Amino acid sequence: MNNKAEGQHSSLYTMRRVLPFLRPYRFWVIVKLLCTILNAANDIFLVYVINILVNSSLSGDKEELSKSIQYMIIFIVIGIIMNFLDTYSSGRYSAYAARDMKDKFSSQIDHLPISYMETHHSGDLVSRMTNGITTIENFVKDDLMGIVFEIVRVSVSIIVMFFLSWKLLLFCIAILPLMAILTTRISRPLNEYSSRLQMSLAKSNSAVQDAISGIYMIKSYNLIQVMYGKFKSVLEQMLADSLLVEKRKSVMGSVSVFVETVPFLLFFLFGGYMVIQGDFTAGGLVAFAQLLTYLVGGMGSLPNKISNYSITAGVAGHLFELMDEKTERRGGKTPEISPSAPALEFINVSCSYDGLNRVLKDVSFTLPQGKTLALVGSSGSGKSTVFKLISGFYESQNGCIKLFDEALSEWELSAARSLISLVSQETFLFSGSIAENITCGKTEFNMKDVVRAAKMANIHDYIQSLPEGYQTLVGERGVKLSGGQRQRVSIARAILKDAPILLLDEPTSALDTESEMLIQEAIHHIMLDKTVLVVAHRLSTIIEADEVIVLDEGRIVESGTHKELLDKAGTYKRLYDKQWIKQAESLMVLEGEGA
Ligand SMILES: Nc1ncnc2c1ncn2[C@@H]1O[C@H](COP(=O)(O)OP(=O)(O)OP(=O)(O)O)[C@@H](O)[C@H]1O
Incomplete structure (x- = not known):
């Protein structure tokens, strides 16, 4: 009983x-509502007209x-006008x-952490x-007022029928309560089934998206069968859920047929007998039959x-769940920037993703304006996490991060982010022109600035060589550009x-020498006059760098200049021997050649 009440309450809520x-x-x-009521009234008016028409004939x-x-002509004219307004208003x-x-949901998605x-x-x-909002749109367009229409027409029909012949x-209507019980019982599980269907639909969308975005990996690892198998099982689940919904709807359809036929059968048996007995006029019987059509039509x-x-x-429940998700904090300060304030400060910062394992432990460092600080450490040591905290993607659980002498938690996030450029190894390109990709779709830049930026990034010559230059479209994820060009x-x-x-996550050397050289040069340009925190991969x-910080399992284990750290012969030296000794040898060769 409680569950029933809860279910009904939640769907109403x-x-x-x-x-x-x-x-x-x-x-x-309101126009739609008035049209709905007038349409129902017009249908009842038709009954009155039929009554006179049959009896006078x-x-x-x-x-x-x-x-x-x-009267019939009036009925038709009203019908034409009302139907037009009815469809137009609900469509609108x-x-x-x-x-x-x-609009609201996409803004919510933009603000999700x-x-x-x-x-x-x-x-x-x-x-x-997509599916969720379309379902709601269809419901408010057709079914919401459809329910009102049927309720009005059925209620008025019952009243008129009562006055025509209560017997x-x-x-x-002897059969109606039985029908009402049947329909409510049968329709109840639909809510749950459709919710399940919605979830499997979402899973199938995710599977298709994975198959599209991971196509290179899927093909090169020969994963087509594996992905297909996964997709097939999701499809099977979706089929099963949608069959459940359709089965339930079919049962309800059959119930409608039963409900639509039985009252007519009773009506003609008893009504015909009353006309023969002289208790009822023929016009009254035909009008009653029309009302009964409304009644059973409505019940069906x-x-x-x-x-x-x-x-x-x-479906709406799923959508509003998303709406109730906690968003990134809004509001905050946009402090003045003092030229002497350190650009960044970490004071005993600790952070955990799961609330159990700390991936950063008491990290403290200061990055003065205009200086370059290199973060090094083995994979998983927490370098990217430092970037995520500075960008406000996650919040630290302990300690304080300061941006220009003000706690990051006090800053308005968008103001803080406007002071930071993040260049990561993963480059996302929007579907649009190269120019739009450089300006990120913003319009307040002129082409001169775009070209200057492209020249500094060593990509201008390539863009110029394309037939449509800066207006060349780059496909989804920029598949038409090479990895180096995207960077x-x-x-x-x-x-x-x-x-x-x-904040620079330096590209790992997976590129050819020329491409790497162009990127190195571009990076050199972008670093000029900036305060740089770099996850460094190049010696x-x-x-x-002015200072190097060595992270190990989330903790700063060493810091100093490259030379100082080498002299310490600690973690940095071990990393150096593993990762950079080859680069050091080629640097020495180059220096030798230069001499
Ligand atoms: N979103 C996340 N949820 C849970 N754990 C995460 C998440 N991101 C990173 N981690 C974990 O946090 C730890 C630090 O990861 P992080 O990406 O900061 O390391 P990293 O030094 O940048 O590694 P790499 O050099 O390989 O990119 C790792 O153990 C990683 O598994």
Whole structure:
């Protein structure tokens, strides 16, 4: 009993959350509501007309007959106008409401923390945005007022039928309570089934997305069969869930047929007998039959509309779950930047992703403005985590991070981020022109600045060689550009942003010598006059840095200049022997050649 009440309450509660999206368009909602009521009233008016028409035809009363024909014309004219307004108004407010929902949900997605994005598949989010909102749009367009229409028409039909013949009515509605019980019982599980279907739909979207974005890896590792197997099992689950929904809907459809036929059977048996007995007119019987059509039609379509309500409530529940997720903090300060303040400070910073294992432990360092600090350490030592904290993607659990002498937690996130350029190894390119990719879609840059940035990033000559130059479209994820070219586009982006702090995850040497040289040069340009924190992979970068910090299992184990650290013969020296000794030898060769 409690569960039942809870389920009903939650679907009602969920659907009530859709209402604010309709509120700005209440004029059209009211138009729709009026049209719905007038359409129902017009249908009842038709019954009145039929009654006069049949009786006057049988009695030969010409005056009544012509009156009924005039009424019929009025019925048609009202019907045409009302139907137009009815469809137009619902189409209008539902399209606007769907637009606003998409707007609100995409803004919510933009403000979700990276931790949410890292634990949820993008396919799931896309599915909620597209299928979810379309289902709600269809419901508010058709079924919401459809329920009102049927309720009004059925109720008025019952009242008119009562006045025409209460005895006939009693016969007809004897079956209705039975039907009501049947439909509510049968429709109840639909909410849960549709919710499950929605989840498997999201999984299948995620699987397709994985197959598309990971296509190179899938092909090179011969994973087509594995991926196909995974996708197939998701499809099977989706099929099973959707069959459950359809089965339930079919049962409800059969119930509708039963409910639509039985009252007619009773009606013609009993009504025909009353006309023969002289207790009822023929016109009254035909009018009653029309009312009965409304009644059973309403009883037949209401279950479908109610089942759509349950489905929509399930889908909307998923959507609002996303809406209730905690977003990144908003608001905060935009402090003045003092030229003497250190650009960055970590004071005993500790951080854990799962609340158990600390991946950074009491990390402290200071990075003065204009200086370069290199972070080195083995894989998993916490270098990227330092970047994520500075960028405000995650928050530290202990200690304090200061940006220009103000705690990062006090800064408005967007203001803090505007002071930081992040150049990572993973370069994301939007679908659009190269120019748009360098400006990140912003319009306030002129082409001169874009070209200057591209020149500094060593990508201008390549862009010029393309037939459409800066207007060349780069496909999804920039597949038309090589890895090195993509990196240089991202460097041009950072040059154009011109933020005072540069967080640089130096590319590992997976590129050919020429490409590497171009990138090195571009990096050199971008580092000029900036405060740089670099996850360094090249010995030359480390040697040039003002300070090197060595991370090991989340802890700073050594710090100093390259030379000082080598002399210590500790962790850095071991890393050096493992990773950089070859680079050191080739540097020496180059220096020798130069001499
Ligand atoms: N989003 C995350 N959720 C949970 N654990 C994470 C997450 N990101 C990183 N970690 C863990 O935190 C630790 C530090 O990872 P981090 O990426 O900072 O290391 P790194 O030094 O940058 O490594 P690499 O040089 O390989 O990129 C690792 O043990 C890693 O598994």
